[in-house]
Amino acid sequence: MANKNMANREVCDLIFVDYSTKKPFLNLDFANVTTTELTGENTYAYGGKGHPKRVSFSGEKGGTLTIETQIQTVKLWQLVTGGEVSKTAKFMGREELTVSGDTATTVTLSATPVTGSVVAFKVDDDCGTPLTTTVSDKTVTITAAKTGDKVIVYYMKELTDKVERINIKSTTFPKNFIVYGDTIMKTEDDEVLPYHLVAYKVAPQSNISLSYSNNGDPASITITCDMMADQDDNILDLILIEE
Numbered sequence: 001m002a003n004k005n006m007a008n009r010e011v012c013d014l015i016f017v018d019y020s021t022k023k024p025f026l027n028l029d030f031a032n033v034t035t036t037e038l039t040g041e042n043t044y045a046y047g048g049k050g051h052p053k054r055v056s057f058s059g060e061k062g063g064t065l066t067i068e069t070q071i072q073t074v075k076l077w078q079l080v081t082g083g084e085v086s087k088t089a090k091f092m093g094r095e096e097l098t099v100s101g102d103t104a105t106t107v108t109l110s111a112t113p114v115t116g117s118v119v120a121f122k123v124d125d126d127c128g129t130p131l132t133t134t135v136s137d138k139t140v141t142i143t144a145a146k147t148g149d150k151v152i153v154y155y156m157k158e159l160t161d162k163v164e165r166i167n168i169k170s171t172t173f174p175k176n177f178i179v180y181g182d183t184i185m186k187t188e189d190d191e192v193l194p195y196h197l198v199a200y201k202v203a204p205q206s207n208i209s210l211s212y213s214n215n216g217d218p219a220s221i222t223i224t225c226d227m228m229a230d231q232d233d234n235i236l237d238l239i240l241i242e243e
Contacts, residue, residue, distance in 0.1 A: 005188045012181035012197065014067070016079060019176035019201055026079055030071035032220070034181065036197060038063040038227075038236065061235060063227040065179060065199055070218045074164050080208045080223055082174040083166040090114065093157045096123065099142060099149040109138045113155035123150040174204040179225070185240065198237040200230040 012034035041060040097107040132143040179199040202225040
């Protein structure tokens with residue numbers, strides 16, 4: 001293959017493979033930007049008048065693989081955090097309801113609350129003085145309320161179906177991965193050449209910013225992975241294929 005002049009204007013699709021088990025973990029084909037940066041440190045021996053540099057020493061080879069994406073998945077969060085995925089979750093719910101009933105003044109919640117989690121307030125005293133309640137399944141009986149009153153009820157919901165939760169602890173850390181990437185390069189002769197990269201051992205940094213906004217562009221997250229050497233001192237392959 002001749003030494004071709006070429007340029008890139010396409011993102012890399014990435015396949016993350018568990019470094020330990022060698023099993024594919026995540027097909028990341030939805031990024032907007034993927035950046036590979038190689039790093040190293042030069043140290044010099046000095047000598048003579050004027051303290052000039054005489055001998056250079058290179059080392060500390062490494063680099064980073066940085067991914068910017070507006071698309072997110074649970075697997076992507078797990079990749080960065082190292083958190084455990086489970087199929088149950090608890091979280092706080094809030095409902096504004098109207099009291100009904102003749103002999104007992106009640107409201108009916110949309111879900112069965114976790115035992116002991118129900119707290120109700122008058123609608124004009126939200127998070128103020130709690131009302132006295134008794135709970136049976138989804139029905140909440142409210143003392144000192146009358147039919148037609150509006151109340152706000154807070155309670156814990158527990159889901160055990162159609163839910164994914166990532167639990168992130170101070171003791172959980174991301175795994176190491178092998179990363180295979182593919183994109184295309186375009187030459188001055190208008191050829192489109194397949195281009196691949198292999199990062200032999202990467203460690204996702206445990207830094208992620210999840211933002212939520214009601215205006216502007218969709219939220220974007222940036223993931224940075226440190227590139228390290230594997231047991232054979234390999235760090236990165238760059239592969240260009242002529243078709």
